[in-house]
Amino acid sequence: MSGLKQMASASSAGASVITLQFQLSLPLDIAEQEVQAAINASMNYLPDDLPDPPVYNKVNPADPPIMTLAVTTQSLPLTQVEDLVETRIAQKISQVTGVGMVTLAGGQRPAIRISLNAPALAALGLTSEDIRTAIGAANVNTPKGSLDGPERSLTLSANDQLKNAEDYRQLIISYRNNAPVRLGDVATVTQGAENQWLGAWNNGQGAIVMNVLRQPGANIIATADNIRALLPLCKAACRPQ
Template sequence: MNLSRLFILRPVATTLCMIAIVLSGIIAYRLLPVSALPQVDYPTIRVMTLYPGASPDVMTSAVTAPLERQFGQMPGLTQMASTSSGGASVLTLRFNLDMNMDVAEQQVQAAINAASNLLPNDLPAPPVYNKVNPADTPVLTLAITSKTMLLPKLNNLVDTRMAQKIAQISGVGMVSIAGGQRQAVRIKVNPEALAANGLNLSDVRSLVGASNVNQPKGNFDGPTRVSMLDANDQLKTPQEYAELILAYNNGAPLRLKDVAEIVDGAENERLAAWANENQAVLLNIQRQPGANVIEVVDRIKALLPSITDNL
């Protein structure tokens, strides 16, 4: 039997069959997901530890190595990679594909708790971890530049105004900032002036640490009223740091501005990004799993004019 004979003898049925196939193809085309990589949810967790001022060797021996020993005992771990740099340690943990992500996060948290006694006591914050997917590359990268605003202030503006608005868009999974410099007060001490007054850098560090704390102040208990004391000890401007009293010489106060230059600068001056020839702050935008890339990018572009007007 010739297969084409059936379609030749029944032209109406053949026409209807072809129309049905074309309509099915049009409907299926509109439902196709747009993605450069297949939808594979890799159980991957990244652990980051910050230790400002530590060299890569210190980070390796004091932070990365203790964490690696604890993470290496977790069941289901297939791959572990670590990077130790100045002031930062990053460990990437990849588990089996059949590993439940909630179970993996519990194991990582338990390992961090077990390694806490082996880590330096003066860590500013404990190690933090977050779930990452190597297949989720940024769907859009925005470069923000300014000809009138310093980069630390621009970074603060992007972090508080732009990143939060974009993160609220449907389909956006994570918004991360790259190349931005966080605002900080930098104290440039003159060693000769310190030595002339019988002081050293440890005295300056102790003064700054003791003068920039935020602790409860207590309260006054009266017969009919209780008054809570509220005072902000946080120093935010160079002028506030400059007036700190470092010591007394013959009854006269020696202020920090007498032995150091206090300026408003960046937390890390060696961190930067460029858009063409202009220094910029980059916003890397990742989509949620399963979200259509083109629809997410279109929503972001539609919101950008209103964000720009608000700036």
């Protein structure tokens, strides 16, 4: 890309962040177009089961957040709060003029937690790798069949991926003595947080924290005022339907 000065990347389980720095003489709108074009050109090289397409944000990594917001509740678990914040509140705030990016802290992303019973596995001649393989195979989203006609053929697809703890408990991982062995027979399966060792607090109460970064050159006061004006709508969007 023309005008690209420096590129750095950092990867972790399930995520990769690439930071691009451009020459000051390059208009940001031009850089934005080139980044989007590069993303589009790379789509064929990305995994087919990628949960979400790549996105980009215009921010200055050296800038501190212009606003930090904490979301708390006494009526919902923090795993549900994070889901609401990520899908409703953060999405609305990210559309405010002047906002470059909204990041979350608190580490309560919803997840299914599986604790294996080692003696039960050993008694059945199973290993943790057997469990991993069975779970991976159960979550592969592939076509289920096809309808063939004289002029065209249609592919049949259905979303039968596992969605909750009970679905995982009933997953058949093997057969012993002509009887199915289910995941719930050899493991404790619960609905919890992706990383139970992370957390954030506000006034002693568990919270999901949002850090708001501005776009380069955006007016801090005007952007913050626009966010404050939006907060009542964000609160209303999170009320139970």
